[in-house]
Amino acid sequence: MLGLGILSGLLIVPLCGAAFLLTLNGDEATVARNSRWAALATTVVTFLLSLVAWSRYDTTSAAYQLVESHPWLTETIRFKLGVDGFSMPLVLLTTLLMPICIGASWVGIQTRLKEYFVAFLVLETMMIGVFVSLDLVVLYLFFEGTLIPMFLIVGIWGSKGRIYATFKFFFFTLFGSVLMLLGVIAMYWEAGTTDIPQLLQHRFPAHMQTWLWLAFFAAFAVKLPKWPLHTWLLDAHVEAPTAGSVILAGVLLKMGGYGFIRISLSMLPLACREFAPLVFALAICAIIFASVAAMMQTDIKKLVAYSSVAHMGFVTLGLFTMTEQGIQGAWFLMISHGLVSSALFLSVGVLYDRMHTREIAAYGGLVKRMPLYAVAMMVFTMANVGLPGTSGFIGEFLAMVGAFKANPHVAFFAVFGIILSACYALWVYARVVFGKLEKPSLRNIKDLDTREMLMLGPLVALIIYYGVHPGPILDTFAPSTDALMVSMKAALSNTQTAAAALPVPR
Template identity: 55%
Template sequence: MSGFPILSIMLAVPAIGAVACYLASAQAARWIALIATLVDFVLGVVLWASFDVGGAQWQFVEHAQVFGQFGWALGIDGFALLLIMLSVFLMPICIGASWEAIQTRVPEYMAAFLLTEVLMIGTFAAQDLLLFYIFFEAGLIPMYLIIGIWGGANRIYASYKFFLYTLLGSVLMLVAMLWMAHSAGTTDIPTLMRTDFPLHAQYWLWLAFFASFAVKMPMWPVHTWLPDAHVQAPTAGSVILAGVLLKLGGYGFLRFSLPMFPQASAYFTPLVFGLSAVAVIYTSLVALVQSDMKKLIAYSSVAHMAIVTIGLFAFNPYGIDGAMMVMLGHGLVSGALFLCVGVIYDRLHTREISRYGGLAINMPRYAVLFLFFTMASVGLPGTSNFVGEFLSLMGTYQISTWIALLCTTGIILGAAYMLYLYRRVVFGDLTKDDVRAMTDLTPREIALLAPIAAVVLWMGVYPESFLAPMRADVAMLVARVAPAAPPSDSRPTAGTGPRTIGAAPVAREEAH
């Protein structure tokens, strides 16, 4: 793969597809979008197969000078690889989910989704600070349009709230980036990750980046845009929002906050832990009382992403491994749950939980798949979320027993609201005539849900496939932040030495 610009091609395919969709008829646009996303998925598989686990930290690097210090600089490490794979895996599923649900302005809709794919991949692959910012912020535009044009009755309010929250949070980050570029004399992200910024500057820089990433995650209390956005977005919009766009905040912490500002990250760890613990408990309790299925799953997303933040700021391999696994697992499971909601919404055109009941009788295939994803969301052993949550909480326990205890209650509360939702929708007597008339999953809907179920099971049964590509990157990140790690209030010291989960630590040379 040396010299082959696979990352640029992965950006070009959906970009060209978006233009073609815009100029095509509705049915042609559907096929163009599906083919473009499937081609990108195949390229993603090639990318993963060609990734050298024991090789250089940055692989598939591309550099082209544009003007001044700004350049077209792409490259990936293990973290970026896995998140790009998550993106290209979910995109064809989103196109399939929109095949019949979207009937108005179809070419524009498909073009917006393909543009979203371009910007997501670009964000994860960018190695230039300003290029990252362009991709990171431009991702707002197509999702804003998807919610505002093809969303529900209150879509305008939700789209403006989504746009303003995420944009305002990123203004401070842009100022911080400009200062960093001036101070370090470069916009190269790998170089900045090794730069030791002055301690007094780290605090302000960390807060500026936090303002953006906390909204993207979203962390409590800047999470209020998420339920509105999910409820109003079309099904595929909710899938990609929960599946990938929420992960941009976690990726930002991994790529910027922790390696570039390690002392400030340690200083603000109590703040992150406190907000995360509140989020796990508060949003789980709020989810318990929801009457709208989408809103319930949206609040559960806030609780799950709080497990990500505590893992990232545990300053040890278990926590960071777990945080990445939760991001991947949550991306798959929450996307599948929104698809499950979309299946019955397309039939009855309501998301009110009280309107359903007894679906196990006339929709048995749906009931089985919905149960599988419900159990995965709860963290059943053998599924993706169990691995991530276990590792994340184990890493957190090594630095704070109290935060680990508080956040573990999220698993109990998660079981309460997800099983309560499942019981009310699937079990009980089939008394309503319109519910009795609902048909079971079509072959198209099975084709959308089955691949997600297979990967969720794969992650739970053999997580090494996903831990191996990022193991050396986790080790390098821990080596960077460990000297600044805050003191632990717990007795275990297992996280202070080399890790032995899965395989021996892998040494990786740095690519400049």
């Protein structure tokens, strides 16, 4: 594409779409209609381009593929792009969810529509950029770049508490990112490069790994988010428009997990082993606390937000077991959660578009008027619980196996989170979908229309397909997981060998 590679195309196409939207003129109705279709066309083209990238990706190799390297600031810091088994699924997830987000905004957003879609297209470029960057400085710039369009999406098109939620989101993430920048600078001073493949070969001293791990942990723990740094997420989810919540849960949270595996586990394995007990404790607190808090909610959207915090606790739990099953389970759960949580927020948005309320008490007996919605919501709820046959089961099962291998006591406490998730998920489904149709306002409520079926249908199909046939996802990142395990074991064994060679003090 213009002499560049396919990954550059994935970054350029959304920006071109955003630039085209800015040129649209005319009366308000015409601009709104053209903005919708132009944004949808742009995201569909980007998704198709990501499928082309996927068709050229070799799932049997752990090496970075589709690599591009372009001169930028100096020869040391280059605009370098590439994907491996960990990043390719996240690129596909991002480009899949974006057209769905445009569809979710088709009716719900009525003001400043052109600017709204420009923000979403710029956000798409920033998110893809995080997953395809092979230079630490470039990754950091894209990582920070996601703040600006998301700040605008929540702050302008959110609900009544949007200003407070927006600034809380901004300052929480900005604080963590400042420490991340210090970590990037320290890595450059030590290794003399910000090239990620070269940094993976560099052995950072043990004492330096500790400080670097803390700096990067601050950024990734906020983004994930980990308890007790999760409070910004709840406000952002509740106040954001439906599409904002979808992309926040489906993609932006995954940037924290991606950072852990791309930098913390790959470059700082000694510190990861040292801080693993702390991460386990925080993960257990997140799983249990968020699950209990979800059971106490009266707002459906806030309940789903707490559910996201709990499930991302399983992700960090699996990653820091530093076992093959734990890492594979965590990564599968990342992809599954991107599909399931997005679907749940879309389902909440369907109800809100009709009734303009998210209170659980306002609903009941919807199966009598919305049978298609009831079936779709049932699939999403069962996947959220981790029912066998859905994608949610595979990731949680593997993560629990890894946790049991690393520490059976941690696995024991994590099981309570699975039990509690079944309690709150089935409870809210029973209250909203089943029961008597007593509210007069619900008697004429409409079932899913064509647009909503096109939004939810692919997610239903993927959740069931990957629950029955998880091989395509597992096979994609299996070589990268094996390479990571070999690298971590080599780093840890070298440290033990060096420690054994030290003279014993008399």
